[in-house]
Amino acid sequence: MIVQARNVSKTYGSNGHLNKALDNITMTILEGEFVGLMGPSGAGKTSLLNIFSTIDTASSGEIKIMGKDINAMKEAELANFRRHELGFVFQDYHLLDTLSVKDNIVLPLALSGVPVHEIEKRAQEIAHKLDLVDVLSQFPYQISGGQKQRAAVARAMIAKPRLVLADEPTGALDSKAATDVLERLQTLNQTDRATILLVTHDAYAASFCQRIIFMKDGRFDQELDRRGRSRVEFFHVILDMLATLGGNA
Amino acid sequence: MTLLQMAWKNILHNLSMYVLYVFTMILAIITFLTFSVIAREVPSEVASGGFLDLSAFFTGASVILLLFITLFSWCCHAFFLKKRKQEMKLYSMLGMAKKQIGRMLFYEHLLLGVGTLVIGCLIGSALLRLFVMLLMSFMGYEGSVSVSFPASSDLGYTVIIFLGITLLTSVQSYHFSYRLKLSELFQVEGEKVEPTSSWLLVVLAFLCIGVGYRLALENILTSHIWKLLGLLLSPMVIVGLVIIGTFLLFHTVIVLLFKIVKKHKATYWNGLNMVGASQLLHRVKDNAVMLTAVAIISAVTLTVVGTTYASYSINKEYTAVSNPNSMMFINHNAQAVKQINQLIAKDTERPLAYHASVQALLTRADISTLENPFLGQEQEVALISQSMFNKLTSLQRKDEKLTLQGREAVVLTIDYSEPFGANYEGASIPLQVKGKNVELQVKEHIHDSVFNSGTASTTVVLSNDLFHKLLQKKKAERIRYELYQFKDEAHVKGLTEEIEKRLTDQDLFSSYYQEYTEGLGIFGLLLFISSFFGLVFVSAVGTLLYGKLRIEAENNRDRYQLLIKMGVTKKEITASIFRQLCILFSLPLLIGIVHSLVAMMAFSKLFTISLKGPMTVCVILYSGIYCLFFIATLRRYYKTVLS
Ligand SMILES: Nc1ncnc2c1ncn2[C@@H]1O[C@H](COP(=O)(O)OP(=O)(O)OP(=O)(O)O)[C@@H](O)[C@H]1O
Numbered sequence: 001m002i003v004q005a006r007n008v009s010k011t012y013g014s015n016g017h018l019n020k021a022l023d024n025i026t027m028t029i030l031e032g033e034f035v036g037l038m039g040p041s042g043a044g045k046t047s048l049l050n051i052f053s054t055i056d057t058a059s060s061g062e063i064k065i066m067g068k069d070i071n072a073m074k075e076a077e078l079a080n081f082r083r084h085e086l087g088f089v090f091q092d093y094h095l096l097d098t099l100s101v102k103d104n105i106v107l108p109l110a111l112s113g114v115p116v117h118e119i120e121k122r123a124q125e126i127a128h129k130l131d132l133v134d135v136l137s138q139f140p141y142q143i144s145g146g147q148k149q150r151a152a153v154a155r156a157m158i159a160k161p162r163l164v165l166a167d168e169p170t171g172a173l174d175s176k177a178a179t180d181v182l183e184r185l186q187t188l189n190q191t192d193r194a195t196i197l198l199v200t201h202d203a204y205a206a207s208f209c210q211r212i213i214f215m216k217d218g219r220f221d222q223e224l225d226r227r228g229r230s231r232v233e234f235f236h237v238i239l240d241m242l243a244t245l246g247g248n249a
Numbered sequence: 250m251t252l253l254q255m256a257w258k259n260i261l262h263n264l265s266m267y268v269l270y271v272f273t274m275i276l277a278i279i280t281f282l283t284f285s286v287i288a289r290e291v292p293s294e295v296a297s298g299g300f301l302d303l304s305a306f307f308t309g310a311s312v313i314l315l316l317f318i319t320l321f322s323w324c325c326h327a328f329f330l331k332k333r334k335q336e337m338k339l340y341s342m343l344g345m346a347k348k349q350i351g352r353m354l355f356y357e358h359l360l361l362g363v364g365t366l367v368i369g370c371l372i373g374s375a376l377l378r379l380f381v382m383l384l385m386s387f388m389g390y391e392g393s394v395s396v397s398f399p400a401s402s403d404l405g406y407t408v409i410i411f412l413g414i415t416l417l418t419s420v421q422s423y424h425f426s427y428r429l430k431l432s433e434l435f436q437v438e439g440e441k442v443e444p445t446s447s448w449l450l451v452v453l454a455f456l457c458i459g460v461g462y463r464l465a466l467e468n469i470l471t472s473h474i475w476k477l478l479g480l481l482l483s484p485m486v487i488v489g490l491v492i493i494g495t496f497l498l499f500h501t502v503i504v505l506l507f508k509i510v511k512k513h514k515a516t517y518w519n520g521l522n523m524v525g526a527s528q529l530l531h532r533v534k535d536n537a538v539m540l541t542a543v544a545i546i547s548a549v550t551l552t553v554v555g556t557t558y559a560s561y562s563i564n565k566e567y568t569a570v571s572n573p574n575s576m577m578f579i580n581h582n583a584q585a586v587k588q589i590n591q592l593i594a595k596d597t598e599r600p601l602a603y604h605a606s607v608q609a610l611l612t613r614a615d616i617s618t619l620e621n622p623f624l625g626q627e628q629e630v631a632l633i634s635q636s637m638f639n640k641l642t643s644l645q646r647k648d649e650k651l652t653l654q655g656r657e658a659v660v661l662t663i664d665y666s667e668p669f670g671a672n673y674e675g676a677s678i679p680l681q682v683k684g685k686n687v688e689l690q691v692k693e694h695i696h697d698s699v700f701n702s703g704t705a706s707t708t709v710v711l712s713n714d715l716f717h718k719l720l721q722k723k724k725a726e727r728i729r730y731e732l733y734q735f736k737d738e739a740h741v742k743g744l745t746e747e748i749e750k751r752l753t754d755q756d757l758f759s760s761y762y763q764e765y766t767e768g769l770g771i772f773g774l775l776l777f778i779s780s781f782f783g784l785v786f787v788s789a790v791g792t793l794l795y796g797k798l799r800i801e802a803e804n805n806r807d808r809y810q811l812l813i814k815m816g817v818t819k820k821e822i823t824a825s826i827f828r829q830l831c832i833l834f835s836l837p838l839l840i841g842i843v844h845s846l847v848a849m850m851a852f853s854k855l856f857t858i859s860l861k862g863p864m865t866v867c868v869i870l871y872s873g874i875y876c877l878f879f880i881a882t883l884r885r886y887y888k889t890v891l892s
C-alpha cells in the first residue's frame with residue numbers, strides 16, 4: 001500500500017472565512033497503480049495532491065505514505081522523504097530556465113549526491129525512454145511544450161520514486177504531445193512499476209489510468225475501474241460517467 | 250481612491266524596498282547641508298593659514314557629491330521601476346491609462362523624494378552642531394563654536410538641489426510608464442543564451458589592469474609614457490584601463506569559472522551547485538557591470554579616505570621631521586633677537602631645552618650633474634661646519650656624527666616626494682662662493698636635517714678646515730641662524746605669535762607648533778570631508794547591491810519553491826544563497842581593495858609617507874560597514890525566497 005488516507009479534511013482560512021477544501025476523504029492507492037483524479041474546478045484535487053506530496057498539511061485525518069505517518073514527520077525528514085520517494089509533474093513544467101535539459105533531468109540525483117557515472121547512466125536511460133536524447137543539451141526555452149513536459153516527467157522519474165504525483169500534466173499540451181506524454185507515463189507505470197496519481201480534467205487523459213476517482217466539493221463522488229477494458233472503451237465509460245455527474249468536470 | 254492616495258499606499262507597501270535608498274539619500278542630504286554650512290561659517294572661525302580656500306574646497310566637494318548622488322538616484326530608480334514592471338503592466342491591462350500610471354509613479358517618487366528631503370534636513374539640522382564640533386576637534390581647534398543651526402539659505406540651497414534630483418527621478422518614472430509593453434507581460438526576464446567568453450579576454454583583462462598598475466607605479470619624472478601623455482591625461486588613462494580591465498575580469502572570470510565547474514561533473518552535479526552556478530552565470534553581464542561599479546567606487550573611497558587619514562595621522566611625525574627645532578629663523582636684526590630671547594626667558598611656563606646660534610654660509614651650488622628637472626640647474630644651499638653639525642645632533646639627541654676631510658661634504662635634505670627629490674650621493678658639486686669655485690665631493694646624502702626646512706632647505710656639511718677657509722673670504726655671504734627647542738613644543742601658542750610679530754618675512758621664521766596646527770587644520774578638514782564621502786559611498790554601494798539582489802531574489806522565488814517541493818531543505822537553500830551572495834559581495838570588495846592598495850602605493854611613492862596603518866584601518870572600517878549591507882541583503886534574500 002503506497003497511500004493510505006483516512007478521514008482527511010482540509011480547511012483554508014482563519015476563523016472568519018472558513019473554506020472547506022477537503023471533507024473527510026478516505027482512500028488508498030496500491031503499489032504500481034495508475035490512478036486518475038477528476039472533478040470540477042475547485043473540487044479539491046490540488047489540495048489533496050499537495051497533502052500527499054507533504055507540501056501542505058491536512059487540518060485533520062491520518063495519512064500514511066509507504067507506511068509512514070507524514071503528520072508526525074519533521075521538516076528535514078519530510079524534505080528527505082520528498083527527495084527520495086516522490087516525483088512531481090506540474091501543468092506548467094517548472095523547469096529551471098538556467099539549466100540545460102539534461103541538468104534539469106538529473107537535478108534530483110545531484111541533490112541526493114548520486115555519483116557522476118551513475119547519474120550519467122540513468123540520464124541516458126531515461127532520455128531514451130522519453131525520447132529526449134536529441135534535446136539533452138538544449139535549454140528549456142529552445143524546446144517545445146511536449147518536450148518540456150517529457151523532460152519534467154523524466155525529472156520526476158529519474159530517481160525512481162515510489163509515488164509520482166502529476167497535476168494536469170497535459171493541460172497545456174496539444175493532443176499529440178499529450179498522447180505522447182501519457183503513453184510514456186503508462187509505459188513507465190508498466191515497466192518500472194511506478195505508482196502514479198494523475199489529476200486531470202480531460203477524459204482522454206484519464207482513460208490511460210487503471211482507476212479513476214471523481215471528486216466534488218471536497219468529497220469522493222464516484223469511482224471507476226478499467227477492469228481489462230481497452231483504453232478506447234474506458235474512454236467512453238468515463239465520458240458517460242462525466243455526463244451523469246453533470247458534465248463539466 | 251485618488252492617484253495621490255494610491256501613490257502613498259504604494260510607498261508604504263514598498264517601504265522595505267525604499268528604506269536603504271532613503272537612508273543613503275538622507276546621508277547625502279546631511280552631508281550636503283553640513284558642507285554648505287561649514288563652507289560659509291568656518292572660514293571666519295578657523296584661519297587655515299591662507300593655505301586653502303575653504304569655501305571653494307567645499308563647493309568642489311559638494312559638486313562631486315551631487316554628481317555621484319544624481320547618478321546613484323537614477324540607478325536606484327531604474328531598479329525600483331524594473332522591479333515593479335509586472336505590477337504596472339497589470340494596472341495597464343486592468344484599464345488604467347498610461348498617463349494615469351505615469352502620474353501615479355510621478356507622485357510616488359515625488360512623495361518619496363520630498364519625504365526623504367524633510368527627514369534629511371531635520372536630522373541634518375539636529376546633528377549640525379555635533380558635526381561642526383567634530384570638524385573642530387579634527388582640526389585641533391580649541392574654542393567655542395557658534396554654529397548651531399543651519400541658516401535658511403543653507404536649507405534653501407539643499408532643498409532646491411535635492412528637489413531637482415527628485416524631480417529628475419520622478420520624471421524618469423513618469424516616462425517609464427510610456428515604455429511599458431503589454432506584449433512582454435508574460436515573458437520571462439533575463440538573458441537566455443548562455444554567455445560565452447575566451448581565454449583571450451582573460452589575458453586582455455589582466456593586460457589592461459597590469460598596464461594600468463604599471464603606469465600608476467612608474468616614476469612620474471622619468472617615465473616616458475607619463476611624459477608623452479602628460480600629467481592630466483595619464484591618470485585618466487590609468488583609471489580607464491583599470492575600469493575596462495575590471496569589467497572584463499568579472500565577466501570572463503565568472504564565465505570561465507563556470508565552464509570549469511561545469512566540466513567537473515562531480516562538483517557541478519553535487520547538491521545545489523549547478524543551480525547556484527548557473528544563476529550567477531546567466532546574469533553575468535548585469536552582474537559584471539554592477540560588480541565593476543562596486544569595485545571602482547570602493548577603490549576610490551578607500552584611496553581617498555586612506556590618503557587623507559594617512560596625511561592626518563602622520564602630520565605630527567611629518568612636522569617633527571621637517572622641524573627638528575621648535576623654532577628657527579635667520580638673525581638679520583640683533584636687536585629683535587635680543588628682545589625675543591628676553592621674551593622667552595621671562596616666560597617661565599615654557600622652558601627652553603636649548604638655544605643655538607649657528608654660523609653658516611649661503612651660497613649657490615651647481616647641481617646640473619644631478620639632472621633633476623624639478624630642482625633645476627642651480628640651488629641655494631646653506632653651508633655649516635662638521636663640528637657645528639655634531640654639536641646640533643647631540644643637542645637634538647640624534648646619533649649621527651661626522652668626520653670630514655678636505656673637500657668631502659655631506660648633504661642634508663628632507664624629502665617629501667621621492668620622484669621629485671634628487672640623490673646627491675657620490676656627486677661632485679661645484680660651489681660658487683663669491684670669487685672662488687670649490688668642487689665638493691658628496692660623501693653621503695642624509696635624508697634628514699638639523700635645520701627646519703622652512704628656514705633652510707638644502708644644507709651641506711663641510712669639513713671644519715674648508716668651512717673656515719670659505720668663511721674668511723671677503724665676499725662670502727655669512728648668515729646666522731637662531732635655533733630654539735622648547736621642552737613642551739606643543740603648547741607654545743601665545744609665545745610663538747609674540748615672537749613672530751618681532752620678525753620680518755625675510756627672517757624665514759619656522760615653527761613646529763605653527764606647522765603642526767596648520768597641518769592639523771588642513772588635513773583635519775580633508776579627513777572630515779572624506780569621511781562623509783566615504784559613508785555616502787559605501788552606503789550607496791551597499792544599497793545598489795541590495796536593490797539588485799532583491800530583484801533577483803524575487804525573480805528566483807519560484808525556482809526555490811520548486812526546489813523545496815523536490816525535497817531540498819531550507820538549510821541547503823540558505824547555504825546555496827549564502828555562497829552566491831558571498832561571491833557577489835566579496836569579489837568586488839577584494840578587487841576594490843587591491844586597486845586602492847596599488848593607488849596608495851603610487852601615492853606613497855610620490856609623497857614618501859607610509860600608509861600601511863591608516864590603510865588597514867580604512868579597509869577594516871569599510872569592510873565592516875559593507876558587511877552590514879551584506880547581512881541585510883542576505884536576510885532579505887532568505888525572506889523573499891523562503892516565504
Ligand atoms: N491556498 C489556499 N488558500 C485558501 N483557499 C484555497 C487555497 N488553495 C485552494 N483553496 C480553495 O480550496 C478549494 C479547492 O481548491 P483546489 O485548488 O484544491 O481545487 P482543484 O480541484 O485543484 O481545482 P482546479 O481544477 O481548478 O485546479 C477551492 O475552493 C479553493 O478556493
Ligand SMILES: [Mg+2]
Pocket residue numbers: 045046047
Ligand atoms: Mg488544481
